[in-house]
Amino acid sequence: MNIVRIENVCKEYSLGEQQVQALQNISLNIENGAFLAIAGPSGSGKSTLLNLIGCIDTPSAGKIYINGQDISGKTPDELSDLRARTISFIFQTFNLFPVLSAEENVEYPLLQFKELSTKDRSERVVKFLDIVGLSRFSDHRPNQLSGGQRQRVAIARALATQPKIILADEPTANLDHKTGDSILQLMKEINCHFKTTFIFSTHDQRVMAMADRLVRIEDGQITLPNIELDEEAAIAREYCRTNQETAEHIFKHSG
Numbered sequence: 608m609n610i611v612r613i614e615n616v617c618k619e620y621s622l623g624e625q626q627v628q629a630l631q632n633i634s635l636n637i638e639n640g641a642f643l644a645i646a647g648p649s650g651s652g653k654s655t656l657l658n659l660i661g662c663i664d665t666p667s668a669g670k671i672y673i674n675g676q677d678i679s680g681k682t683p684d685e686l687s688d689l690r691a692r693t694i695s696f697i698f699q700t701f702n703l704f705p706v707l708s709a710e711e712n713v714e715y716p717l718l719q720f721k722e723l724s725t726k727d728r729s730e731r732v733v734k735f736l737d738i739v740g741l742s743r744f745s746d747h748r749p750n751q752l753s754g755g756q757r758q759r760v761a762i763a764r765a766l767a768t769q770p771k772i773i774l775a776d777e778p779t780a781n782l783d784h785k786t787g788d789s790i791l792q793l794m795k796e797i798n799c800h801f802k803t804t805f806i807f808s809t810h811d812q813r814v815m816a817m818a819d820r821l822v823r824i825e826d827g828q829i830t831l832p833n834i835e836l837d838e839e840a841a842i843a844r845e846y847c848r849t850n851q852e853t854a855e856h857i858f859k860h861s862g
């Protein structure tokens with residue numbers, strides 16, 4: 608099943624008198640459970656595409672279907688509800704609330720779900736902080752955590768709403784090599800275990816190598832739409848297989 612369907616999408620921005628054609632007639636299907644990297648030079652349209660998939664912005668032309676729903680006819684409230692229940696975001700700058708503790712940051716997106724009791728929320732926070740290995744740091748504020756730990760909090764926050772899609776905009780850009788690797792591996796394990804679809808915008812070769820699919824964009828057009836990186840995909844699959852035991856251990860509370 609395609610969790611994202613993009614059909615003939617264009618996106619134009621107005622910049623004073625000028626029109627900027629950020630995306631030109633893009634079509635793309637993304638399978639449920641994909642670990643997909645969108646790569647391309649600066650200004651090629653990666654963030655624009657991620658914003659459209661994330662329902663933060665709307666296309667100038669064309670159709671986008673998220674989890675089978677056509678987003679073009681939706682009101683801002685409906686879009687916001689679809690986003691809250693289907694999509695989470697991870698940013699290169701982590702975007703945590705500095706005055707909130709790790710657990711409060713993870714709980715924050717759950718406050719909009721009126722059907723969750725305080726106990727439900729707190730159980731989810733405990734579960735997802737455990738999954739990212741930060742149970743001991745639950746009362747720490749972001750400035751009391753390392754970059755890698757902050758990104759782990761952001762991952763726990765993204766997972767807490769149990770989304771179908773996680774959009775990650777350059778998630779390793781502000782991390783050193785080793786920390787970036789461990790964050791990527793954690794995301795791959797989450798992808799293997801929960802079948803959450805990950806869509807990355809990236810310049811990072813390691814993200815591209817870990818991806819099971821690479822989409823290249825240049826000048827607002829897709830130049831490499833559906834290529835499976837056979838060798839890298841095999842490595843990623845092998846990674847999932849050989850790490851199944853570790854993953855099972857990590858996810859022991861995840862049900």
Ligand SMILES: Nc1ncnc2c1ncn2[C@@H]1O[C@H](COP(=O)(O)OP(=O)(O)OP(=O)(O)O)[C@@H](O)[C@H]1O
Pocket residue numbers: 620621622627628629647648649650651652653654655656
């Ligand atoms: N809000 C905006 N108003 C006007 N033009 C914009 C706006 N946002 C993006 N653009 C333009 O659209 C094009 C695509 O930008 P986008 O941010 O999607 O590229 P990108 O591939 O994500 O770049 P980077 O890798 O540098 O983040 C660029 O020419 C950019 O200048």
